[in-house]
Amino acid sequence: MRTKPELSATIRRERRAVLVVNAHSRRGRRLYEGARARLAAAGFTLLGAYPVDRPGELEQTLAAAADLGPDLLVAGGGDGTIGTAARLLAHRDIALGLLPLGTTNNFARTVGIPLDLDAAVEVLATGKVIDVDLGLVGDMRFTNHVGIGLSADVMLRTPPRLKRATGRLAYPLTALALLTRHRPLRATVRAEGREREFVTHQLYVANGGFHAGRPITADADADDRLLVGYPVGGATRRELLRDTARNAATGHRRTLREEPFLAVRQLWLETDRPAPVEVDGELYGETPIRIGLDPNALRIMAPADRPDR
Structure with a gap:
């Protein structure tokens, strides 16, 4: 595992990322195209980009995206999408990037991610890697x-x-x-x-x-x-x-x-x-x-x- 400063520096320098957006709704599909364009404009090289139209395929798609070996996995969606990505990336040497595209966006608010899409992409390009806790019920x-x-x-x-x-x-x-x-x-x-x-x-x-x-x-x-x-x-x-x-x-x-x-x-x-x-x-x-x-x-x-x- 790289240190947090090392991973932060690598993300800002290399900008190797994958994008997964919950595009089940018409709004989600539209925001996927906007998120992809904004990440490209910010200099990110996307190893993969996935609009997920079927909710049952989200976990499998996130796992496939992580297997590409990015430094940053960008997940776009509401709290359900972010929670699924968080479980997948726990204790892994990949940072989770948040694009809060849901209704309440509780987790994004908790960690200080702006709800505006342009501002959220700016955090991905100029921010830093931090650690946060996850709760546990059983496993x-x-x-x-x-x-x-x-x-x-x-x-x-x-x-x-x-x-x-x-x-x-x-x-x-x-x-x-x-x-x-x-x-x-x-x-x-x-x-x-x-x-x-x-x-x-x-x-x-x-x-x-x-x-x-x-x-x-x-x-x-x-x-x-x-x-x-x-x-x-x-x-x-x-x-x-x-x-x-x-x-x-x-x-x-x-x-x-x-x-x-x-x-x-x-x-x-x-x-x-x-x-x-x-x-x-x-x-x-x-x-x-x-x-x-x-x-x-x-x-x-x-x-x-x-x-x-």
């Missing part, structure tokens, strides 16, 4: 969060026909329908000699600093060797809706020292009944689960002024 790595409760039930129960007809709108529509009959969970979190109990409809454990495109707290990061566990609301549906709105509006003013956040390196989570679990928006399994960290697992091309802990 599965994740970039952003683990969700237990309503969010996992939504992933499990959203009708495929509704997704085809309304796209991302299918998830909040399903959430509203489920909420009328959703039962709260009694969740117990054990970590570092502490035990916390929550009665809530929704519990998150985050690795990154953003959720739904908004800051979780002002000091949460993917480079701090910490997971952040927190419930959203209490036992009533009204509290869930209130805290969802509060978190979106005030996250940038809150800190990890405040209630109800629990900042730890690993934790064990169990619920009063088996509850489905989603990891970065994909169904994973059921509680109980152990969630931990893989420190400094992923190399990212980040802005030159971004701190690297």
Whole structure:
């Protein structure tokens, strides 16, 4: 493995990269052409460039791209695309370059990548390589969060026909329908000699600093060797809706020292009944689960002024 300064210098000097863009939507196809043109204009030699039209082929395409031996693998898409690339590149001597082309772009926001395509390409050309942590559930790595409760039930129960007809709108529509009959969970979190109990409809454990495109707290990061566990609301549906709105509006003013956040390196989570679990928006399994960290697992091309802990 090269050192981070060595890999940074090689990327800036040689500019050997591969490009993989989730081009499943019409917007994705259009942005693929723009991303390819911008990278070429910035002096990158693309060993391969792949628009992925079928979501089921994304992981295989990313693996084939990495096998070409680039110094930089540029992934364009939303959090699902970036998370798949991150798992593939963990502990490898290849930096991940981010082109945030999704809706919320939580991981890109966490590591300071501009959402403007031109500015994001500029980071790839002039930035530096940093290390960031990945979360761990079993053997599965994740970039952003683990969700237990309503969010996992939504992933499990959203009708495929509704997704085809309304796209991302299918998830909040399903959430509203489920909420009328959703039962709260009694969740117990054990970590570092502490035990916390929550009665809530929704519990998150985050690795990154953003959720739904908004800051979780002002000091949460993917480079701090910490997971952040927190419930959203209490036992009533009204509290869930209130805290969802509060978190979106005030996250940038809150800190990890405040209630109800629990900042730890690993934790064990169990619920009063088996509850489905989603990891970065994909169904994973059921509680109980152990969630931990893989420190400094992923190399990212980040802005030159971004701190690297």
